[in-house]
Amino acid sequence: MTDTTLTRGLRSAKDRLRGVEAYQEELSGTPRTRFLRHVVLVGVGLVMLYPLLWMLSASFKPSAKVFADSNLVPSQVELGNYAAGWSALEHPFQLYLVNSLILAVLNIVGNLLSCSMAAYAFSRLRFRGRKTLFAAMLGTMLLPAHVVLIPQYVIFAKLGWVNTYLPLTVPAFLATNAFFVFLLVQFMRALPMELQDAAKIDGCGPYRTYWKVIMPLTVPAMATVAIFTFISSWNDFFGPLLYLTDSDLFTVPLALRQFMSAEGASDWGPMFAMSVVSLLPVVAFFFIGQRYLLNGIATTGMK
Amino acid sequence: MSTSTTSPVAAPGVDRPPRLRRRSSAEASEERAAYVFLAPWFIGMLFTVIPFGVSLYLAFTNYNLLQSPALVGLENFTRVFEDPKAETSARVTLTYTFLSVPISMVSALAVAMLLNKGVRGLKFYRSIFYLPSLIGASVAIVMLWRSIFGYGGIVNSFLGFFGIEGPGWVTDPDWALVTLVTLGVWSFGASMVIFLAGLRQIPVMFYEAASVDGAGWWRQFRSITVPLLSPVIFFNLVLGLIGSLQTFTQGFVFSGGTGGPAESTLFFNLYLYQQGFQRFDMGYASALAWVMFIVIAFFTALNFLVSKWWVFYDD
Numbered sequence: 001m002t003d004t005t006l007t008r009g010l011r012s013a014k015d016r017l018r019g020v021e022a023y024q025e026e027l028s029g030t031p032r033t034r035f036l037r038h039v040v041l042v043g044v045g046l047v048m049l050y051p052l053l054w055m056l057s058a059s060f061k062p063s064a065k066v067f068a069d070s071n072l073v074p075s076q077v078e079l080g081n082y083a084a085g086w087s088a089l090e091h092p093f094q095l096y097l098v099n100s101l102i103l104a105v106l107n108i109v110g111n112l113l114s115c116s117m118a119a120y121a122f123s124r125l126r127f128r129g130r131k132t133l134f135a136a137m138l139g140t141m142l143l144p145a146h147v148v149l150i151p152q153y154v155i156f157a158k159l160g161w162v163n164t165y166l167p168l169t170v171p172a173f174l175a176t177n178a179f180f181v182f183l184l185v186q187f188m189r190a191l192p193m194e195l196q197d198a199a200k201i202d203g204c205g206p207y208r209t210y211w212k213v214i215m216p217l218t219v220p221a222m223a224t225v226a227i228f229t230f231i232s233s234w235n236d237f238f239g240p241l242l243y244l245t246d247s248d249l250f251t252v253p254l255a256l257r258q259f260m261s262a263e264g265a266s267d268w269g270p271m272f273a274m275s276v277v278s279l280l281p282v283v284a285f286f287f288i289g290q291r292y293l294l295n296g297i298a299t300t301g302m303k
Numbered sequence: 304m305s306t307s308t309t310s311p312v313a314a315p316g317v318d319r320p321p322r323l324r325r326r327s328s329a330e331a332s333e334e335r336a337a338y339v340f341l342a343p344w345f346i347g348m349l350f351t352v353i354p355f356g357v358s359l360y361l362a363f364t365n366y367n368l369l370q371s372p373a374l375v376g377l378e379n380f381t382r383v384f385e386d387p388k389a390e391t392s393a394r395v396t397l398t399y400t401f402l403s404v405p406i407s408m409v410s411a412l413a414v415a416m417l418l419n420k421g422v423r424g425l426k427f428y429r430s431i432f433y434l435p436s437l438i439g440a441s442v443a444i445v446m447l448w449r450s451i452f453g454y455g456g457i458v459n460s461f462l463g464f465f466g467i468e469g470p471g472w473v474t475d476p477d478w479a480l481v482t483l484v485t486l487g488v489w490s491f492g493a494s495m496v497i498f499l500a501g502l503r504q505i506p507v508m509f510y511e512a513a514s515v516d517g518a519g520w521w522r523q524f525r526s527i528t529v530p531l532l533s534p535v536i537f538f539n540l541v542l543g544l545i546g547s548l549q550t551f552t553q554g555f556v557f558s559g560g561t562g563g564p565a566e567s568t569l570f571f572n573l574y575l576y577q578q579g580f581q582r583f584d585m586g587y588a589s590a591l592a593w594v595m596f597i598v599i600a601f602f603t604a605l606n607f608l609v610s611k612w613w614v615f616y617d618d
Binding site for chain 2: 029034037038040041044045047048049051052054055058066067068070113114117118120121122125126127128130133136137140142143144145146147148149150151152153154155157171173174175176181205206207210231235237238241242253256257259260268271272275276278279282283286287290293294297298299
């Protein structure tokens with residue numbers, strides 16, 4: 001194969017890509033099929049959003065009318081649900097919010113530091129056993145978390161960590177989330193190697209290169225990791241359920257669950273009000289970081 | 304790592320294998336740095352690899368966390384296969400998985416294909432469809448689901464509007480799991496985003512050429528979309544199966560921790576939790592965990608084996 005056929009091949013691939021992008025911009029189909037497409041999409045969108053809108057509306061209805069008043073716009077707005085829900089449990093709701101926030105922040109810091117360190121080593125440094133260790137790291141992604149659950153609990157119990165935040169935060173500082181390491185490896189691999197060579201010529205060792213060259217360029221991927229960490233830590237129910245017993249350590253999901261008894265009878269208005277409060281940070285982070293989230297999730301399916 | 308010392312002393316290649324080139328001090332220090340960067344990860348791996356072995360050991364013991372583990376041979380495993388509740392929970396989990404994974408994957412692909420046609424407002428739609436998958440397993444949403452499907456909830460009022468008398472979605476053992484399947488399907492957004500990214504890599508010219516040759520929609524879907532998207536379908540399938548076989552929060556919150564009504568939402572993981580952390584029967588719970596691990600490993604391996612026949616990599 002000569003150089004010319006190679007470059008020609010490259011050029012045609014580039015043209016093809018450009019063609020794909022141009023196509024994405026233009027709207028295909030007759031006006032009628034375009035209209036039908038929107039009808040279907042709006043229909044699906046309503047199904048997706050309706051439960052959330054219903055919950056928001058229910059949080060403003062008097063408990064007795066939550067199910068009787070089927071309008072999305074409440075006929076009688078009851079702001080008291082929020083005040084009632086806030087103080088309905090053993091502790092005021094801000095305690096649970098602060099607890100959840102502490103855990104989320106610690107997990108974000110831990111994941112950002114430890115996962116980026118591992119990813120830097122895997123993607124940018126040469127060492128023996130790199131391929132084997134990288135494969136082992138990917139392998140842990142397929143390992144179901146519940147196989148190691150019981151011994152981990154036993155270890156944490158022996159260490160006296162049960163009923164503290166340590167079992168819920170220390171693992172984040174040890175790069176245990178293989179998915180994030182993988183995501184950062186993919187991102188760092190795409191950064192040109194010349195950057196590192198230039199840094200080396202300027203006298204940067206591996207540590208300074210990591211901190212001064214690679215980390216600043218990895219900010220978009222780090223944002224993805226931070227937002228995903230926030231959402232999964234905020235939503236986590238199983239970990240706190242397992243390790244926390246004192247109610248003053250409870251996180252938002254543990255607190256919320258107390259609104260619902262096994263029989264199902266509940267004080268609906270306050271329960272939905274606090275449900276809305278519990279989802280607000282997630283929805284806010286989603287709207288702030290949706291570009292990072294969508295790109296992050298999309299790249300996981302690619303090679 | 305004795306070979307990675309920075310010692311400049313020359314060691315001629317007589318007493319070492321010829322392929323081992325002497326490493327420069329720069330290479331050696333890079334290697335040392337790599338291990339420093341990997342140190343947290345190494346410790347983290349210990350927290351995974353050691354428990355992995357220990358859980359297998361515990362599965363052959365009786366252990367209640369207070370007394371030291373006592374070996375009992377295969378007793379825990381024979382108990383798993385004689386325990387009707389273990390069987391029920393396995394059935395619940397498999398039913399849930401085989402209903403929710405295919406339905407949500409088909410929905411995800413269908414919506415991704417609609418969005419890939421170049422729709423105005425693509426970003427808006429994509430966000431709306433993705434949002435539920437971020438919160439689908441949160442306590443608030445599971446409680447919401449229980450309310451809207453429950454007695455007097457909007458779902459039955461809606462059905463009543465058409466003169467259909469809806470079932471007791473929450474209280475009827477035949478329907479409780481179906482209710483949770485609808486929640487699983489509602490959260491299809493993450494796989495939709497992955498499908499959409501995959502669809503965008505398929506060159507349009509393939510479809511143009513096919514329609515010139517007179518291939519209809521279904522033929523194009525079968526001969527172009529599915530083969531070229533197959534690695535992505537495979538990825539979504541593997542992760543979907545692993546995730547759904549480990550469902551916990553939905554069953555726990557929906558039933559108040561009991562797995563009811565009549566054990567119809569007793570997911571395998573929920574049963575494992577009850578045995579391990581409510582009854583402190585850690586040995587039996589470990590055996591349950593290993594049975595689940597083997598089932599998940601089996602499905603994943605089967606997936607990889609079967610994938611040779613239908614997953615198509617173009618490079």
